[in-house]
Amino acid sequence: xxxxxxxxxxxxxxxxxxxxxxxxxxGGNMWxxxxxxxxxxxxxxxxxxxxxxxxEGGRLALLDAFSATEAASLLAAQTDIALVLLDxxxxxxxxxxxxxxxxxxxxxxxxxxxxxxxGQPGYAPQxxxxxxxxxxxxxxxxxxxxxxLFVAVCSAIRTYRLIRxxxxxxxxxxxxxxxxxxxxxxxxxxxxTFIRAQSVAHVGSWTYDMTKDEMRLSAETxxxxxxxxxxxGQRHTYLERVCLxxxxxxxxxxxxxxxxxxxxxxxxxIQVGKTLRHVRLQADVICDASGKPLRCxxxxxxxxxxxxxxxxxxxxxxxxxxxxxxxxxxxRQPLRMISSYLQLLGMSLADQLDAERREYFDFAIxxxxxxxxxxxxxxxxxxxxxxxxxxxxxxxxxxxxxxxxFLQPAIAEAEARVKxxxxxxxxxxxxxxxxxxxxxLVGNATKFRVAGRNPEIGVTSTVTAAEWRLTITDNGIGIRxxxxxxxxQVFQRLQSRAAFEGSGVGLALCxxxxxxxxGRIWAESAGEGQGSRFCVAxxxxxxxx
Amino acid sequence: MKxxxxxxxxxxxxDEPGDSRLLQFAIVRNGFAADVxxxxxxxxxxxxxxxxxxxxxxxxxxxxxxxxLKMPGQSGLDFLAAIKQDESxxxxxxxxxxxxxLEADVRAAYQLGAAGYVQKPADLRExxxxxxILCEYWFQLVCLPPxxxx
Numbered sequence: 266x267x268x269x270x271x272x273x274x275x276x277x278x279x280x281x282x283x284x285x286x287x288x289x290x291x292g293g294n295m296w297x298x299x300x301x302x303x304x305x306x307x308x309x310x311x312x313x314x315x316x317x318x319x320x321e322g323g324r325l326a327l328l329d330a331f332s333a334t335e336a337a338s339l340l341a342a343q344t345d346i347a348l349v350l351l352d353x354x355x356x357x358x359x360x361x362x363x364x365x366x367x368x369x370x371x372x373x374x375x376x377x378x379x380x381x382x383x384g385q386p387g388y389a390p391q392x393x394x395x396x397x398x399x400x401x402x403x404x405x406x407x408x409x410x411x412x413x414l415f416v417a418v419c420s421a422i423r424t425y426r427l428i429r430x431x432x433x434x435x436x437x438x439x440x441x442x443x444x445x446x447x448x449x450x451x452x453x454x455x456x457x458t459f460i461r462a463q464s465v466a467h468v469g470s471w472t473y474d475m476t477k478d479e480m481r482l483s484a485e486t487x488x489x490x491x492x493x494x495x496x497x498g499q500r501h502t503y504l505e506r507v508c509l510x511x512x513x514x515x516x517x518x519x520x521x522x523x524x525x526x527x528x529x530x531x532x533x534x535i536q537v538g539k540t541l542r543h544v545r546l547q548a549d550v551i552c553d554a555s556g557k558p559l560r561c562x563x564x565x566x567x568x569x570x571x572x573x574x575x576x577x578x579x580x581x582x583x584x585x586x587x588x589x590x591x592x593x594x595x596x597r598q599p600l601r602m603i604s605s606y607l608q609l610l611g612m613s614l615a616d617q618l619d620a621e622r623r624e625y626f627d628f629a630i631x632x633x634x635x636x637x638x639x640x641x642x643x644x645x646x647x648x649x650x651x652x653x654x655x656x657x658x659x660x661x662x663x664x665x666x667x668x669x670x671f672l673q674p675a676i677a678e679a680e681a682r683v684k685x686x687x688x689x690x691x692x693x694x695x696x697x698x699x700x701x702x703x704x705x706l707v708g709n710a711t712k713f714r715v716a717g718r719n720p721e722i723g724v725t726s727t728v729t730a731a732e733w734r735l736t737i738t739d740n741g742i743g744i745r746x747x748x749x750x751x752x753x754q755v756f757q758r759l760q761s762r763a764a765f766e767g768s769g770v771g772l773a774l775c776x777x778x779x780x781x782x783x784g785r786i787w788a789e790s791a792g793e794g795q796g797s798r799f800c801v802a803x804x805x806x807x808x809x810x
Numbered sequence: 811m812k813x814x815x816x817x818x819x820x821x822x823x824x825d826e827p828g829d830s831r832l833l834q835f836a837i838v839r840n841g842f843a844a845d846v847x848x849x850x851x852x853x854x855x856x857x858x859x860x861x862x863x864x865x866x867x868x869x870x871x872x873x874x875x876x877x878x879l880k881m882p883g884q885s886g887l888d889f890l891a892a893i894k895q896d897e898s899x900x901x902x903x904x905x906x907x908x909x910x911x912l913e914a915d916v917r918a919a920y921q922l923g924a925a926g927y928v929q930k931p932a933d934l935r936e937x938x939x940x941x942x943i944l945c946e947y948w949f950q951l952v953c954l955p956p957x958x959x960x
Contacts, residue, residue: 594910597909598880598909600932602829602832604932608935609934612934
């Protein structure tokens with residue numbers, strides 16, 4: 266439907282090049298250009314004009330369609346067509362324009378460049394078409410020549426290329442955004458877990474940027490400090506909440522850590538509103554290459570509960586001490602009145618008392634005195650682990666020797682033989698309590714002897730990887746089966762007072778001493794009159810550890 | 811029975827009348843004679859020593875104070891601290907005579923300037939023996955140098 270004149274115009278401007286076989290090299294970049302016109306001549310002219318064109322690093326791959334319908338199906342099948350050179354009047358007067366709509370709307374192809382080339386501008390006035398349809402160029406065939414066509418094709422291809430590049434950039438960007446979204450979500454989940462963990466453990470974290478004097482606090486740190494979540498403050502935001510008494514110490518420790526570039530710990534109290542909290546701060550200093558401190562990262566743990574528990578323990582220990590004192594004095598004082606005045610009464614009635622009444626007095630006085638001894642023993646028992654010497658490194662054999670020295674009179678009196686054997690390590694114990702333990706165990710072995718049999722006492726020390734084991738054996742009265750359990754309880758005596766005098770706390774005291782040292786004590790015996798074996802196992806602390 | 815030693819002026823600071831009586835019984839029992847004054851706690855003892863009442867004005871200063879530790883009102887240790895800070899009273903020897911066998915009490919008493927510490931035995935005979943040793947030492951010490959009533 267185009268006039269011959271238009272063709273002439275184009276033909277006249279064509280470069281006289283015969284390189285029709287100059288196809289794009291295999292694998293090279295080819296720009297697909299679709300020629301849509303119902304006249305085969307036009308196809309031929311366009312092909313001739315465009316066949317050698319090289320643009321944006323690629324040649325053109327020319328496709329032909331002779332109707333709008335054919336063009337539509339080609340475009341639907343091949344989405345990488347860069348440019349459509351489109352006639353307007355084909356099957357219908359508006360076939361080309363309808364195809365533009367179809368490409369942009371049905372096929373949703375917004376990247377392909379569409380240049381209208383029309384022979385009858387009357388059917389599609391330039392201004393209306395350019396403004397009403399999404400096209401990228403408009404030419405009237407009669408005004409077209411080879412140069413203009415080349416320019417139009419070049420600029421369209423370039424635009425197409427830019428659009429495609431942008432699209433692929435956008436796709437890549439979207440992919441990155443999705444990736445980032447996923448990472449963020451994971452991060453947010455793990456942060457939520459972290460925040461929960463912080464709140465469960467009452468541990469908050471923070472970072473302090475020294476260059477900006479900026480302190481960032483985690484949610485739990487904010488909670489501990491009674492600050493709104495997400496607070497970003499300065500160092501003084503933190504410091505001004507620290508109790509005045511503790512502030513100097515903290516600043517000093519902090520400064521020392523900064524100077525040395527080393528981690529530091531500090532426990533202090535903070536004032537949050539009206540409540541006082543105990544916190545434990547642990548932080549590390551991050552320095553630049555030259556060793557200049559840049560940042561601190563740290564944790565702040567709310568140890569109020571622990572501190573309160575410690576305080577409670579201290580109070581209850583103090584109460585216990587008070588109680589011990591009450592036993593030692595308040596109870597013993599009136600008891601002493603009873604026994605002393607009974608004795609005084611007995612003395613003043615001396616010549617008026619017959620043997621029986623004298624015995625009544627003696628029973629009463631003896632009972633009061635025994636009660637006094639029990640009170641003293643109980644006082645001693647309640648003091649294990651609380652008062653006395655602190656743990657120290659000592660030679661275990663030296664302590665045993667000291668105990669044997671104390672027991673020498675009893676040992677001599679019983680004509681006992683004491684045999685000491687084994688390896689005696691240096692141990693980390695409370696020396697006075699360990700001495701008491703030896704004294705009681707060896708003393709018992711001396712005391713609970715069978716009449717007419719000289720005590721044979723063995724004291725053995727063995728050392729294993731983790732334990733220090735003591736064994737005290739004797740050939741004494743032994744323990745009746747079933748009685749071993751009662752042995753280590755306060756005021757449980759298995760023997761009559763008439764046969765063996767004692768306070769009734771000796772072995773209970775031993776058990777308490779051993780348990781305070783983290784160990785175990787037990788007794789073994791083949792039965793009455795068969796001798797006994799007392800064993801103590803204490804954890805071995807490595808020296809210097 | 812040994813010859814009567816010179817009379818010692820003694821202040822017993824003790825809240826329990828029974829305890830104070832027992833102490834005086836033991837002194838007499840051992841053949842010593844003392845002019846005894848009693849105060850039921852540290853405050854009363856200090857008031858007496860500082861002659862804060864007219865009818866104490868003529869009283870001579872005691873040669874020795876026997877002091878209980880646990881008393882209502884001012885405790886023995888507080889009294890000890892107070893008397894050792896008083897220039898006019900600090901030279902009077904104070905011997906603690908108490909039921910308490912807590913090392914902390916013994917330590918505190920000596921640190922505050924006690925001249926001795928006697929833990930009262932529950933057995934009367936032992937108690938009498940302890941008081942005898944106490945008396946023998948202090949009666950002799952107080953009486954050897956010529957007495958001066960500063």
